Amino acid sequence: MKWFKIIIKITIFLMVLFCTIYSLLFVCAKYGSQIDIKNSNSIYMYDNKNVSFYEGNNGTKKWIKLKDISENLVKATLYSEDKNFYEHNGFDIPRIIKSILVNIKSNELTQGASTITQQYARNLFLTFEKTWSRKLKEAWYAFKLETQYSKEEILEGYLNTINYGNGILGIENASLYYFNKSAKDLTLAEATMLAGIPKSPNNFSPLNNEENAKKRQKNILNVLQENDIITEEQKEEAFNQKLTYHGKKENLNLSTIMYYQDAVIRELEALKIVSEDTIRQEGLKIYTSFDVKAQTDLENAIKNNLEDAGEIQVSSVMMNPNNGEILALAGGKDYSKSQYNRVVQSKRQVGSTMKPILYYAALENGLTASTTFLSKPTTFSLGNNQTYSPSNYGNIYPNDKITMALAIAYSDNIYAIKTHLFLGENTLVNYAKKMGITNKLEANASLPLGTNEISMLQFVSAYSAFANNGYKIKSHLIRKVEDGEGNVIYEYKDQKQKILNKSYTFILNELLSNTYDISLKSYTTPTCASISPKLTKKYAVKSGTTDYDLWTVGYNPEVIVGVWTGYDDNSKLSTKEYKYSKNIWADTIENYLRDKNNTWYDTPDNVVGVLTDVNTGMAATNDSKLKKVLYYLKGTEPNFNKKS
Numbered sequence: 001m002k003w004f005k006i007i008i009k010i011t012i013f014l015m016v017l018f019c020t021i022y023s024l025l026f027v028c029a030k031y032g033s034q035i036d037i038k039n040s041n042s043i044y045m046y047d048n049k050n051v052s053f054y055e056g057n058n059g060t061k062k063w064i065k066l067k068d069i070s071e072n073l074v075k076a077t078l079y080s081e082d083k084n085f086y087e088h089n090g091f092d093i094p095r096i097i098k099s100i101l102v103n104i105k106s107n108e109l110t111q112g113a114s115t116i117t118q119q120y121a122r123n124l125f126l127t128f129e130k131t132w133s134r135k136l137k138e139a140w141y142a143f144k145l146e147t148q149y150s151k152e153e154i155l156e157g158y159l160n161t162i163n164y165g166n167g168i169l170g171i172e173n174a175s176l177y178y179f180n181k182s183a184k185d186l187t188l189a190e191a192t193m194l195a196g197i198p199k200s201p202n203n204f205s206p207l208n209n210e211e212n213a214k215k216r217q218k219n220i221l222n223v224l225q226e227n228d229i230i231t232e233e234q235k236e237e238a239f240n241q242k243l244t245y246h247g248k249k250e251n252l253n254l255s256t257i258m259y260y261q262d263a264v265i266r267e268l269e270a271l272k273i274v275s276e277d278t279i280r281q282e283g284l285k286i287y288t289s290f291d292v293k294a295q296t297d298l299e300n301a302i303k304n305n306l307e308d309a310g311e312i313q314v315s316s317v318m319m320n321p322n323n324g325e326i327l328a329l330a331g332g333k334d335y336s337k338s339q340y341n342r343v344v345q346s347k348r349q350v351g352s353t354m355k356p357i358l359y360y361a362a363l364e365n366g367l368t369a370s371t372t373f374l375s376k377p378t379t380f381s382l383g384n385n386q387t388y389s390p391s392n393y394g395n396i397y398p399n400d401k402i403t404m405a406l407a408i409a410y411s412d413n414i415y416a417i418k419t420h421l422f423l424g425e426n427t428l429v430n431y432a433k434k435m436g437i438t439n440k441l442e443a444n445a446s447l448p449l450g451t452n453e454i455s456m457l458q459f460v461s462a463y464s465a466f467a468n469n470g471y472k473i474k475s476h477l478i479r480k481v482e483d484g485e486g487n488v489i490y491e492y493k494d495q496k497q498k499i500l501n502k503s504y505t506f507i508l509n510e511l512l513s514n515t516y517d518i519s520l521k522s523y524t525t526p527t528c529a530s531i532s533p534k535l536t537k538k539y540a541v542k543s544g545t546t547d548y549d550l551w552t553v554g555y556n557p558e559v560i561v562g563v564w565t566g567y568d569d570n571s572k573l574s575t576k577e578y579k580y581s582k583n584i585w586a587d588t589i590e591n592y593l594r595d596k597n598n599t600w601y602d603t604p605d606n607v608v609g610v611l612t613d614v615n616t617g618m619a620a621t622n623d624s625k626l627k628k629v630l631y632y633l634k635g636t637e638p639n640f641n642k643k644s
């Protein structure tokens with residue numbers, strides 16, 4: 001009896017404590033800071049002409065009243081996402097317990113128990129990181145929503161902000177995008193198709209995977225029938241109805257634009273200039289360097305070249321090399337099918353696109369365009385009984401001395417390794433670091449062949465020093481950020497640092513313009529000769545090839561474009577796939593600059609051009625088979641009496 005009384009007292013104490021804590025939380029939630037569900041977390045992005053191109057989360061133009069949404073859609077959402085929505089206070093405890101038991105039994109996280117209120121609270125955040133602090137905040141905001149708003153208001157806010165795939169937020173936007181009609185006019189078939197998407201937008205969008213979407217639709221129709229919302233006949237009729245998808249946005253119907261938006265959000269988070277509370281309560285206006293034409297040209301080039309290329313993926317950046325503004329960005333072929341942003345999340349081997357950094361170092365350390373090394377099959381002794389036996393592409397060798405000019409045009413690996421070892425293995429590492437490459441580079445013999453992995457964004461940023469006459473710049477997407485009241489809370493300040501010599505960058509750029517010069521064809525062909533017919537302007541360009549990665553990076557004074565193609569699982573590339581990155585690069589830069597003048601770099605006063613025999617490095621004669629004007633610092637140029 002004594003223990004029974006103790007248990008009763010403890011139970012009463014815990015109940016009183018729970019009621020007290022609950023009451024305190026209720027008062028704090030009810031009368032604390034209000035959540036403005038119409039304006040909280042409104043994110044507006046503007047392009048480089050200050051035209052809005054993204055209105056995220058609650059920043060949607062298509063907010064629609066709950067009473068104006070098809071009853072088919074409302075019921076399909078409720079019964080598939082949160083059947084007890086009108087009974088719980090934001091947390092469906094029985095459902096939570098059931099999901100825990102199911103997950104324990106299956107030993108997998110197969111079931112979730114988030115209510116519509118919890119999902120809506122999650123939408124009020126900028127990111128979706130899975131941490132305990134984030135989950136506690138989401139729970140608190142779910143509780144606040146339930147105390148501050150009616151169920152109808154919460155459901156209306158949820159339906160107007162939830163993700164329906166392909167960058168579409170909100171039911172009215174989704175209805176217009178998928179079916180070209182208002183949400184009030186959705187049929188049962190259309191409504192159940194749309195209601196299935198938010199559970200997994202990438203997997204259940206009918207434009208991404210119609211088979212999965214139909215399975216999800218069938219599940220929802222079954223649930224509606226089991227709960228006597230529809231009849232068996234209505235279920236069958238809706239499931240068998242042939243749906244026609246519109247699949248177009250009102251403007252900027254680009255499948256890659258979300259990669260840019262994603263990168264903007266990542267940059268905003270890294271800047272740490274605003275708190276989550278500021279974003280949640282006030283909203284943000286983000287002014288970016290986004291160039292609609294650049295993104296359109298890039299996407300068209302990707303689609304035209306990779307439409308029938310299977311699972312091969314792409315990563316590409318277009319940048320203004322003079323200030324680091326990112327004009328366009330594609331982290332993959334299609335955001336609706338893969339949200340993995342390869343521009344900012346991936347590192348890949350860069351292949352021979354590493355060589356221009358080596359050759360700039362060589363020029364600065366006394367070598368010239370006429371410097372020769374013997375190129376033939378070579379085994380290098382590296383000490384400690386180690387050897388290294390690189391090969392040229394296709395095992396093609398001149399078996400003779402070649403000049404730096406030809407080594408660059410042909411991307412000769414033997415010449416590159418000899419230059420690298422001549423300078424010392426740390427030289428290339430040091431120059432790469434100076435140019436802004438922070439990814440770890442190993443000072444080994446194979447480094448000039450791009451055996452280290454570097455991110456696309458970092459690599460293109462490093463190359464920009466060649467394109468802007470020697471300045472290290474900071475790549476960025478965001479120009480300015482304003483809060484909801486129009487106060488400027490961040491503005492990018494130019495960060496330029498002189499790191500390279502203008503004369504040597506000019507000489508290197510001229511040498512890189514030979515990579516597509518078909519007049520230099522000899523025992524082999526310049527590496528970018530295949531795209532020569534596409535190029536109407538002068539560029540410095542370098543391609544790089546490994547068994548698993550294809551790179552092309554090139555530029556003129558106005559724009560720099562980097563393109564990578566390959567497989568996410570590192571599948572080996574076939575020779576027929578080598579064309580992709582070069583063609584995407586050529587199509588992109590040519591279309592972007594189509595209506596602009598052909599610009600190039602002014603020759604520095606201390607640099608002289610000499611008609612040179614590109615085979616020997618000597619001044620050209622009438623007998624020279626390959627002739628080209630090459631550039632040198634005054635005093636280092638070849639003449640008829642000496643060889644450089």
